[in-house]
Amino acid sequence: MNDIDRISAEVVDAAIHIHRELGPGLLESVYETVLAASLARSGLKVVRQQPIDINYDGMRFEAAFRVDLIVDMQLIVEIKSVDRLAPVHAKQLITYLRLMNQPVGLRLNFGGETMKEGIRRLVNNYHCPSSSASPRLRAKSEYGNS
Numbered sequence: 001m002n003d004i005d006r007i008s009a010e011v012v013d014a015a016i017h018i019h020r021e022l023g024p025g026l027l028e029s030v031y032e033t034v035l036a037a038s039l040a041r042s043g044l045k046v047v048r049q050q051p052i053d054i055n056y057d058g059m060r061f062e063a064a065f066r067v068d069l070i071v072d073m074q075l076i077v078e079i080k081s082v083d084r085l086a087p088v089h090a091k092q093l094i095t096y097l098r099l100m101n102q103p104v105g106l107r108l109n110f111g112g113e114t115m116k117e118g119i120r121r122l123v124n125n126y127h128c129p130s131s132s133a134s135p136r137l138r139a140k141s142e143y144g145n146s
Contacts, residue, residue: 004104007044007075012119014038015108019115028081031110032068035079045072054099067096076105080118083111090122097124 018034036046047070051063069077078093085107093105102124109118 003072004074007072008104008106008121010042010044011035011039011071011075011077011106011108014042015110015119016115019110019118022110024081024111024113026081026110028068028079028110031081031108032079035077035108036069039069039071046070047073052096052100065096067100074102074104076100076102078105078107080107080109081111082109085109085118085120090120093122094124097122 014035015031018031018038022031022034032048036048039046049066049068050070052065052067053060053062054064055061067076068079071077076093076096078089078096080089082089089107089109093107097103097105104124105122107120107122108115112118
């Protein structure tokens with residue numbers, strides 16, 4: 001198992017535990033706070049609400065968006081707490097991955113009955129022979145671009 005797979009597994013395990021303890025229905029900010037603290041306590045470096053600059057057509061836009069969590073500077077985590085996810089939620093994370101040139105992200109929805117139904121790993125044109133991510137999770141194959 002490579003490092004990104006190990007980190008992803010730790011985040012998923014923590015999210016499942018938090019969802020079991022707290023249940024659905026809280027604000028995204030609550031789950032973000034608790035998840036970040038839980039991951040930091042386990043020894044992972046976690047940055048919350050990191051402002052991200054983007055460059056477009058020779059212009060620079062500072063703090064154009066914020067990422068919910070960056071774990072060990074390798075994994076982008078986007079947290080939701082909604083009854084039903086929409087395709088735009090996956091597209092949002094794919095765009096963050098592309099703009100930040102990061103390979104892997106997790107979208108976690110704490111709004112469902114179980115956490116299992118709310119976990120989605122998305123990959124930005126990332127290829128690693130030992131990676132557990134299946135080809136259908138790659139951004140290029142899902143959305144036609146990366």
